Amino acid sequence: MAEPNKRTTSRRQFLGSAAAVGLGGGLLAACSDDEGAAPAATTTTAAAATTTAAPTTTAAATTTAAPSATSDIPPAKVGFVTPRTGALADLGQTDDFVLAQIRSLYGDRIEILDKDTETDVTRAGEVTNELIAEGVDLVLCGGTPDTTIPVAATCDLAEVPCLSNLAPWQPHYINIKGGPPGPEPASVWNHHFFWGLEHMTQVYLDLWAQADVDPVIGALWGGDPDGQAFGDPEVGQPPAFEAAGYTIIDDGRFDLGTQDFSAQIQSFKDNDVQIVTGVLPPPVFATFQAQALQQDFNPPVMTVAKGLLFSSAVGSYPQGAGLSSEIWWTSRFPTRSSLTGETAHDLAEAYIAATGRNWEQPLGYGHSLWEVAIDSLRRAGTTEKAALNEAIGQTDLDTQVGNVNFNAGPVPQLSTQPLIGGQWVEGERFPFELFIAVNGFLPDHPVDGPLQLIS
C-alpha cells in the first residue's frame, strides 16, 4: 500500500522546501509584528548604553584621572559564558545590555568573546574549551551551578582564571571540589561570589517571623537537584525550619513535569498549611497556583525560590501580588559601580531606558562580574595567567552587589554577597514591583514595611 515515492531529491524539490522554510519564517515574523518591542529593544541597547556611558567615555578620552580610564588596563581577551537561550534564559536576559555597556567603555582594551550555553551543561564546557582554544586570558560566567560548574572545571584543567557568580555557593563549591566545604578552595583557578543556602534560609525565617500565622509550612520540594538539596532532612532547610518551631508538611519529591498538584493541595488543606515554600521553576509554580486557587486553597504566605525572581514571570501567574522570595539585587541597593560610578538606581534606569523593560536581578550581578574582572586586570598590570589569578584573589572592591573580597568568605576564594527578602506588589510604573521586608544581611537597604499577607 505504500506509494512509490521518489527518493532522489531534485533541485526543484530542494528549492520548494527552501521556499517553505522561508514562508514559515515569514509567518513567524508576521505573527510577531505587534511584538516589535523585543527586536527593537535589542537594537537600541547599544545606543542607550553608549548614552549612559558617555560621561565616563569622555573622561577616559580626555585622560582625566577618572577611575575608568582605560590606559592602565592591559589589553585582554575575556570570555563571557551565560545561558542566553533555553530554560535558564531568564538569567541571561540582561547580558546583552551589560556587554554593550562594557564594550562601549573598554572596547579599546578588552576584546569580549561572548558565548551562550543554551542551558546545556555539556555545551557550557564545550564553549569554554572553544574560548580557551581562542586564547582568552580570563573567563567570566554565571547562571546557576549548571553553568558555573562546567565552566569553572574546564578552566581549572586548562589553568585559565575564571570568575563566576549567580549560583548559590554550596552546590557550586561541592561539585567542583567533589567534597564538603573545607579549608581548600573549590579550584585554584576559580573565584566565586554569590550568597549561599544559609542566607536564604535565614531570609525566609525573617520573612515568616513578620507574618502572624500558625507555624505550619507546606513544602514543595521537587525531585530535581535543587529540590533534593533544599528538602534534604540533614543538610537542607528542614532542620533550620524545625528549630525555629515550624511544622513541615512535606509530601515527598515530586516530578517537576507533573501537571496535577491536587493531591498535595488536598494534603495542605487537611493540615491547615499557612505558609507554602519550595523551589519551583515558573511554569510549575503557575500550575500549582492555578490549581490551588481552583481548589480554594490560598495560604496567607507563599515564599518560593527560583520561580519568583523575575517580574516577567510573576506577571504570568494567576495571582502574582503578595508572593515572596529571596532577593539578590534591586535598583535600591546602596551600592555604586566601580566602573562608572553609577548607583544601582542609575544602572536600573539605564536598563529600562535601553530596553523598555523593567530591570531584573541578574543586571547587578552581570555588571559586577566586569567590575571585578577589570579591577583585577588593572591591579595585575598583565594578562599572565598566574599573576592575574593572584590579583583576582587579592580583590577587595565595592561593587554593584556589595563588597567583593575573596579572603573573607566561609571557604577560600569565595565572597558571599548580601541577600535580602521581600514580596511582589502591584506597581505604578510596571505591573509588579518589589516590596522589601527583610534586610538583615544589608541593613543599609531601605525597608518598605513588614511582609503583607496574601488575602
Added chain:
Amino acid sequence: MEWLNAVVQGIMLGGLFALFATGLSLAFGVMRFVNLAHGDLAILGAFVAVSVTSALGLNPFVSLVIVVPVMLAAGYGLQLGAFNFTVGADPLPSILVTFGLGVVIQNALLQTYSADSRGLDVGSIEVESIAITDAIAVGWIPLITLAVAITVLLGLQLMLSRTALGRAFRAVSDDPATARLMGINDRNLYAVAMGIAFATVAIAGVFLGIRQSFGPTDGPAQLLYAFEAVVIGGLGSVWGTLIGGLLLGVAHGIGGQVEVSYGYGSGPLLGHLVFLAVLATKPAGLLGRRTE
C-alpha cells in the same frame, strides 16, 4: 474521598492531553506522518494568541477566532510546501524535517518573544470552580478544556464518518495509490489534514496557556504527553485519542495521590508506566487498528 478527587482532577487534566493528541493522531492516521514539532506548534499557537490578545485587547477565548485560521493556513502551506516531500513509506524524512522545524520554532520564538514565561489571562474564571462535594471542586478552565476536547474529537469523528472530505481522508489513509486513481488529489488532501491538525494543536496551545504559564522551549514536554495519549488510545483512532488522553490524565492524578499518601511514586511516572503497559500488551493501542 481524596482518591475520588484524584480521579476527577485526572479526568480534567486528561481533557488537555486529548486535545494535544488530536492533531498528532489525525496526521498519523491520514498520512502516517509523525510530527515531532507538534509540541512546539502548540506553544507557537499560544504565542500567536499572546500577540493577538495584546494587539487587539481580546479575551484569549475570543482570540481563537484569529489564532485557529492562522495556524490552519500555516499547516496547509507547510504541508504543501515542505511536508509533502517527506510523506511516504519511510517515516524517517518526516521525523527529521519536523525535528528541525521544532528547533526553528523554538529559536524563532526566543528571538521574537524573549525567554520570558507568558500566560494568557482570561480573568477571574481562571481560579473559579464548581464545588461538587465539600472535598471535590472542579475548576471552570479544566472543565471547559475537557468539553472543548470532546467537542473537537466528536466533530472530527463526524467529519471523518459523514462527509465527502472524511471519506476521502479514509480512502487515502487506506490506499493512497488507488485513491489517486479514483481522482483524489492526495497531496492537497494531506495539506487539508495538516491544516486541521495545526488548528487543533493551536486550540490546545491556547488552553495550555490559559491553564499555566509557558515559554518558548516548553514544547517538547507537551509532545511527550501527546505521544503517550495517542499510543495508549491507538494510533489514528479518534475515540482512542480521547480515551488515551483521559486514561493518561487519570494516571497522573492517581500517581500524584499515591506519592502523597505513600511517599513514593509520582504522576508522570504512573503515566509512563500505563503507556509502557499498553505498548507491551496491545502495541496497536486500546482502540487502534491493527497496522500492517
